[in-house]
Amino acid sequence: MPDEQPARLDEVDDKAKNIITVVSKLADDNLTLLRSVSTGLAIVGIVILGRSVKLITKFNAASEIPARFIERNVSLRGRVFRFTDEGLEVEHIPIHIPVLSPLLVKCQTGAPLHVRLAGVELTAEGREWLRRQLKPAETVWLKLIRQEGDTLDCLVSRGRGSLFSTYLNEEVLRQGLARSAPILGLDHHSREYWRLHRRLLKAELHAERKGRGLWRESSLWERVSVALQESFVGRSLKKLLSLTSRTKDQ
Numbered sequence: 001m002p003d004e005q006p007a008r009l010d011e012v013d014d015k016a017k018n019i020i021t022v023v024s025k026l027a028d029d030n031l032t033l034l035r036s037v038s039t040g041l042a043i044v045g046i047v048i049l050g051r052s053v054k055l056i057t058k059f060n061a062a063s064e065i066p067a068r069f070i071e072r073n074v075s076l077r078g079r080v081f082r083f084t085d086e087g088l089e090v091e092h093i094p095i096h097i098p099v100l101s102p103l104l105v106k107c108q109t110g111a112p113l114h115v116r117l118a119g120v121e122l123t124a125e126g127r128e129w130l131r132r133q134l135k136p137a138e139t140v141w142l143k144l145i146r147q148e149g150d151t152l153d154c155l156v157s158r159g160r161g162s163l164f165s166t167y168l169n170e171e172v173l174r175q176g177l178a179r180s181a182p183i184l185g186l187d188h189h190s191r192e193y194w195r196l197h198r199r200l201l202k203a204e205l206h207a208e209r210k211g212r213g214l215w216r217e218s219s220l221w222e223r224v225s226v227a228l229q230e231s232f233v234g235r236s237l238k239k240l241l242s243l244t245s246r247t248k249d250q
Contacts, residue, residue: 059092060111062147070144070185073192080138081112083131086151087122090115090140117169118145118153119183119200125213126177133168143167146185153185155196173203176213180204 059065059076069076078090089112122130134140143155159165172178180200186193208215 056094058094058110059113062113062150062152065144065147065152070147074144076142076144078113078140078142080134080136080140082136083127083134084114085127086114087116088130088134088156089113090142093139113142114151115142115156116151116153117172117178118155118185119181119196120169120172121179121181122172123177123179123214126172126175129172129175129177130168133171145183148184153183167199170199170203173200174206174212176207176210176215179214 057064065076077093079093081089081091083089091110091112120126139158141157141159142152143157144152145155146153155167155169157165157167173180180197180203182188183193183196183200186196207213211217
């Protein structure tokens with residue numbers, strides 16, 4: 001019995017040494033594979049980091065926005081900077097990541113993005129309405145539709161395209177302060193195009209039925225006044241009044 005116990009211990013040590021030897025041999029044989037996997041993981045990490053940097057980069061011009069963002073109709077957050085004849089200028093607010101964002105903020109400038117309301121032709125009254133609806137520095141969401149030079153065609157909303165949010169593109173049409181236009185930048189055969197186009201047309205038809213803005217019907221007195229001005233009698237009265245005033249002056 002005393003001789004059996006040392007024998008068992010020796011047997012256990014031999015098994016442990018064999019396991020270590022096998023593991024070491026396996027690691028040596030697959031060293032190249034392990035290095036390849038490590039390199040692959042490093043590359044994947046760099047790619048993910050690169051994409052993350054784009055997501056947290058502050059865009060100061062339409063040309064800085066990656067093409068894939070526009071192709072996928074990504075929504076960007078921003079704050080209203082000022083209003084223009086074409087729409088508005090918006091300062092982009094990038095996604096904040098605690099570690100990376102502070103490092104990038106130091107080297108980023110702050111120029112606003114030029115934004116147009118996609119699928120809409122604003123009237124002068126429509127631009128005034130937009131100024132009343134949005135306050136300077138108010139947060140808005142821009143759903144990217146198209147880039148044309150330094151200008152972005154977007155669907156603009158106060159919320160991030162949630163179920164209950166309404167695009168300002170729709171609302172200005174519902175007020176009769178704009179006309180619907182083709183949504184350039186989207187495939188005309190796509191479901192997304194027809195879904196948005198239907199929403200804009202529905203808003204415009206609502207304004208037409210309610211007689212708002214562009215679709216407001218003139219009153220009876222206004223119609224009579226216009227008819228008189230354009231008629232022969234109206235022109236004759238104008239000439240008579242003009243001659244009368246000249247006579248009085250003499």
